Amino acid sequence: MVNSDDIRFFLILASEPTLAAGARRLDISPSAVTQRLRLIEQRLGLRLVTRSGRSLVLTDEGKLLAERGPPIVDDIDELVSDMQARRSNITGHLRVLAPPGFGRRYVAPLVASFGEGNPGIRVDLELSDKLGRHLDRRWDIAIHIGHLTDIGLTMRKLAPNRRILCAAPSYLAEHGAPETPGDLAGHRCLALRENEEDATLWRFSSSAGAISVRVTPFLATNDGEIVRRWALDGRGIIVRSEWDVADDIVSGRLVPLLEDYAIANADVVVLVGPAASRAGRTQAFLDYLAQAMSPPPWRGLNS
Template sequence: MLSSDDLLFFGTITASASLADAARQLNVSPPAVTQRLKAIEQRIGVRLIDRSMRGLVLTDEGELVAAEGAAIIDAIERLDDRLERRSTSVRGKLRIAAPYGFGRDYVGPVVGEFARLHPEATVTLELSDHPATLSSDSWDLVIHIGALNTVGRIVTTLAPNHRIACASPSYIAEHPSIIEPDDLQQHRCLALRENNEDVTLWRFTKAKCDPATVRIKPVMATNDGAVMRNWALAGLGVIVRSEWDLAGDIAAGRLVRILPDWQCPDADVVALLGARHGRSRRATVFLELMRASLHPVPWREAGRGT
């Protein structure tokens, strides 16, 4: 006999690239995952997974358990959501994914406040390079910054966020003036590789002018926004980065906006919800807290107050 916990456990394995990956998702050791899987297989008398050079391969019985188990867990969670909506309490499992930098600075504190206000709920926050690519079946909420493909998902905007081209005062003093976007081709540009975007194609718009696109040749690149920001502060080149991360440095004069008459594409902060999870009370309450924490927009308030 399989329990709902067994089905959740097996669902995590089938969604993982390996048993080691599943162990990370479950926050246990790989041997613990292996032992529990073997115990389940012995209890039901069939093998569920074959280990091969290609990784984890479900047996026919494993495919059956994965499919039927997912339907059972879905039904249980839908029932839990319906019961939750009839209750004034907030309970159940809330699963949130967010980008690293924004997640640390803005989502993490709200998760802490949510947990303090609603002790009957449990919360998981995962920070990722590409949170929007995560399966909507695995997360109640995914916080994302910028444009994305929203097929099959509910999207709600949490806060406005510009992208800004800037450099340090020392870099600007030591290099030729940047009057037009094309001038960037003669400058040291730094690229942030995130969200599977074409990070070497910088776009700009200006009132009464044709849009401008510049294919930069980055002299340095990273997938960590904090690292790139530190490079810019050190005078190593020009960056295009989100307003939420740069507003304080610009207000303090540590970074200077270039091409002030030109605008980069906006990258608003949004939340993605699965159609079912978006109706849960715990997701709704967390969204209310998240939205309240971003209004007034903290990076714009900080910029005015500096």
């Protein structure tokens, strides 16, 4: 079949009185013009021109292509121009999925400011901590916190995020501070059930090796803001993401515990849907996120 370049070639040739004139306008040799014209005719299975002396005479099929070809080429040019404009001006529909707590505090303001800076774009933000349930949903960018098994999508680290064992000074004044992970069995622990993880198995590591502690929660919830509030009220010990409690620790409202024992990081990652990875708006928002998270805003609180 012929392509748009073949149609452009023929339209130029058809607008000239002779083959030689067409060759001069195309800046190629007459033999190259003849060869390409024959190739186009072979692909179509019909003749487009006949030669009468030195003149080019269009056949009925050639006249049809000369008549209907220009709007086809114009439509293609307009389509390419629109697509290039979309890439440079950032237009279209962008769908973002993010965890509720992190989404409210960090992603929602960025989505709003990105939309204001790119009036040609429309952004939908959905908050959910059940990424696995949304793999068949239509989204362009998904933000996730913590370990994620390979799900066959493009993934990149957006920001580092430690997990911290901590409690309020009022709780520590009444119950004391644990000195080893094993001491947690005698403390009021508050569990956060999210991302379908085992919320009562707390894992630590140190120079002596890995330690796992099964805690019996005094209180448990699936809402990160609630478990943080319980801890601030002095109701128990929590394991919480750095992004959520960094300001509380800097202000002294929460105190980090067992600092000689590390808890596995829960880095912030971003996933890109396969169809969205080529869109200019997707890449622009990824760049916007990366700039906003470098350095992570929760690590600039004590500077």
